[in-house]
Amino acid sequence: MKRSHFAAAVAVLMTLVAAACAKKEAPAPPEQSAAPPPAAAPAPAPFNVVSIGLGKSINDDRTIKDAATTFAPHDTIYASVSTAGAAAKTTLKAKWTFGAKDTLVNEESRDIAPTGPSVTEFHVAKPSGWPVGKYKVEISADGTPAGTKEFEVAR
Amino acid sequence: MNWTEGEDKTPDFSDVVSGSSSSAEAPKGEAVTRTYTVVAGDSLSKIAKKIYGDAGRWKEIFEANKDTIKNPDLIHPGQALKIPGA
Numbered sequence: 089m090k091r092s093h094f095a096a097a098v099a100v101l102m103t104l105v106a107a108a109c110a111k112k113e114a115p116a117p118p119e120q121s122a123a124p125p126p127a128a129a130p131a132p133a134p135f136n137v138v139s140i141g142l143g144k145s146i147n148d149d150r151t152i153k154d155a156a157t158t159f160a161p162h163d164t165i166y167a168s169v170s171t172a173g174a175a176a177k178t179t180l181k182a183k184w185t186f187g188a189k190d191t192l193v194n195e196e197s198r199d200i201a202p203t204g205p206s207v208t209e210f211h212v213a214k215p216s217g218w219p220v221g222k223y224k225v226e227i228s229a230d231g232t233p234a235g236t237k238e239f240e241v242a243r
Numbered sequence: 244m245n246w247t248e249g250e251d252k253t254p255d256f257s258d259v260v261s262g263s264s265s266s267a268e269a270p271k272g273e274a275v276t277r278t279y280t281v282v283a284g285d286s287l288s289k290i291a292k293k294i295y296g297d298a299g300r301w302k303e304i305f306e307a308n309k310d311t312i313k314n315p316d317l318i319h320p321g322q323a324l325k326i327p328g329a
Contacts, residue, residue: 149266150264150265150266176270176271177273179278180265181278182263183280184259186254186256191253191254191256192256192282192283192320192321193256193259193282194256194259194261194282195278195279195323196261196262196277196278196279197277197278197323198263198265198278199270200265200268200269200270201267201268201269201270201271202267202268203267203268206265206266206267207266208263208264208265208266208267209263209264209265210261210262211261211262211263212259212261213259213260214256214258214259215258215260216258219254
């Protein structure tokens with residue numbers, strides 16, 4: 089009887105030790121956070137030219153009001169450049185040329201720091217009248233061509 | 244203007260008036276910066292007249308471009324000029 093009591097006591101002791109060890113080895117419950125981590129702010133979209141419009145007048149938001157590809161000699165000609173994205177500094181340039189020889193009519197650039205969609209307009213006029221013929225305006229952003237629009241001056 | 248493409252004579256675009264504006268702001272710490280490229284027939288006073296409407300302001304353009312203009316009576320087609328305060 090004593091031996092069997094001893095064996096039983098040992099068995100109980102081993103069970104308790106095993107249970108204790110098992111408890112220690114149990115993985116800690118995952119920490120519960122009060123709120124899900126905040127989503128990372130989306131990176132601003134890179135700057136790019138979306139569209140170029142050409143016309144005889146512009147709206148208050150600098151988009152083209154009166155689109156045209158043929159102009160009269162005394163018209164003011166507008167090029168409206170719609171852009172998207174942000175940039176700390178970008179140089180938009182409009183280069184206006186005439187004829188097959190691409191004679192320089194005017195070239196003007198403007199530094200901008202857009203934080204989102206923006207519109208930049210360039211315009212040219214010639215008080216003495218534009219020579220009739222074919223012209224084009226090339227738009228570039230930081231020296232990279234962004235688009236060309238061709239137009240004509242006719243009587 | 245009677246000039247038509249195909250004639251030998253190059254048309255004169257020195258009286259072309261230009262401008263620009265943007266809904267985007269100028270880069271931080273910088274005034275609005277415009278650059279004008281000289282065309283055949285231009286002079287500093289002509290450019291000042293075109294841009295400011297006042298030929299007498301040619302000195303402002305000269306001062307802003309002293310690094311590239313040594314003689315105010317000598318500018319070249321294709322030369323890019325900084326236009327202050329435009």
